[in-house]
Structures are given as structure tokens and as C-alpha cells.
Amino acid sequence: MINLLDNIKRVRGRLENAASKCQRSSKDITLLAVSKTRSAQMIRQAVEYGIHSFGENYLQEALQKISELQSLSLDWHFIGPIQSNKTRQIAENFSWVHSIDRVKIACRLNDQRPANMKRLNVCLQVNIDNEISKSGFMLDEVESAVKEIIDLSNLQLRGFMAIPRYQDTFDAQREPLAKLRKLIDKVNDSLDNSNKLDTLSMGMSSDLEAAVFEQATIVRVGSDIFGNREPK
Numbered sequence: 001m002i003n004l005l006d007n008i009k010r011v012r013g014r015l016e017n018a019a020s021k022c023q024r025s026s027k028d029i030t031l032l033a034v035s036k037t038r039s040a041q042m043i044r045q046a047v048e049y050g051i052h053s054f055g056e057n058y059l060q061e062a063l064q065k066i067s068e069l070q071s072l073s074l075d076w077h078f079i080g081p082i083q084s085n086k087t088r089q090i091a092e093n094f095s096w097v098h099s100i101d102r103v104k105i106a107c108r109l110n111d112q113r114p115a116n117m118k119r120l121n122v123c124l125q126v127n128i129d130n131e132i133s134k135s136g137f138m139l140d141e142v143e144s145a146v147k148e149i150i151d152l153s154n155l156q157l158r159g160f161m162a163i164p165r166y167q168d169t170f171d172a173q174r175e176p177l178a179k180l181r182k183l184i185d186k187v188n189d190s191l192d193n194s195n196k197l198d199t200l201s202m203g204m205s206s207d208l209e210a211a212v213f214e215q216a217t218i219v220r221v222g223s224d225i226f227g228n229r230e231p232k
């Protein structure tokens, strides 16, 4: 049995500790609870302990939970791989998408975002370690993708997301995360003040401290909140 309240307190403590060590305020960092494979009941419990933002990877499973928990008005973030035939339901049901890996997906989400909803917040997923097995834009593709996506009127391009390769020391963890931080600074230099990107979605259970040091604004934590996942 996991103790959800203890886990959430521990993760918040780690965030606060890391933030104070690098002179940041933990208020500037959103704790996104990654709730893939977890029940609606468990999410309800996390809401009681102060979590409002949830990350989901699998659309059908997510839609079920979103509908069941509709009355709680939570912030739902889609963080998984996106097939083009799934964009409509993503555009209609989420407030954030972190995993844009092709311009075409952004265009579809823009076309399909309902007119009566706020702009959909999006991040470009960046393949920060140049891994063949991972999706996301390569570093040298990001600037041209930003130019194409930034003017889509039903989207709000917020920044970048990365899932770095696993590393077990703090310094090794910081290295790819620093690349993402430098990338957002560079891209922002070329954007108008009204279009500046403000979001770095990086840091998971094992590297959230390193991510805070490298200016993460959203950390995505699954297992250290909800316990280890059953293999799918």
C-alpha cells in the first residue's frame, strides 16, 4: 500500500528544497501529477491533497477519467505520443498538450480546438539526446517549427518538453536539461515580447531536483506520487 499524502508531501518538500537551493520560488513550478494507469478514485484523493494538474498518456483511458471527474474542474495535460486520428478528442478535452512532435499535429489541434474554449496550451517535445527511438523535434528543427506554430490562433505555444535519457547522477542529469534551457533562451531572443515562451516541462521522479536547477516550470511526477506502475 502506498501512502499518497506522504508521497505528495515528500515530492513537494523535494521541490521546495531544490528551489530554495537555486534561489527560485516553488510557486513558479507546477507539480503535474502523471496519472496514467491510475484510477479516477486515486486522482480524486490526490485532489483532496491539493493537486489540480494531471498528466495522461493514453487517450481512451484519459477520456474516461476526465468525464468521471468533470465536476472537479481539473487541469488535464496530454503528455503521450499523438496519432493524427486522435487530435480531435485531444483538442476537445485537454487544456495542455506537451507532446507536439510534428507541425502537422499542431495544425490539426489548431483546426479542431472548439471556438468556445480557451486557446490550447502547447509545448514542442524536443528529442534532447538525439535518440532514434524517441519522438520529438531534433534541436536544429525547433526554430523553424516555432515559426510555423506560433501564429496558430487557437493554440498558445508555451515552450518545450523533454524526456531525457536516464542518468543517475545530478550533474549528468543537468546536462540535457541545460540544453533545453539554453534553447528556450535562444528562441526567446528572436521572439516579440508578446510571444515569449514561458514553459519548460522537464523533470520526472528521478531528476526533478536537476530540472528545478535548470529552470523547469512544470515537473511531471508519476511513480514518486502514486507508487510504481504495473508494467503495461
Ligand SMILES: *Cc1c(COP(=O)(O)O)cnc(C)c1O
Pocket (backbone or CB within 6 Å): 034, 036, 057, 079, 080, 163, 204, 205, 206, 220, 221, 222, 223, 224
Ligand atoms: C510516465 C511519464 C512521466 C512520469 O514518470 P515517473 O518516472 O513515473 O515520474 C513523466 N513524463 C512522461 C512523458 C511520462 O510518460
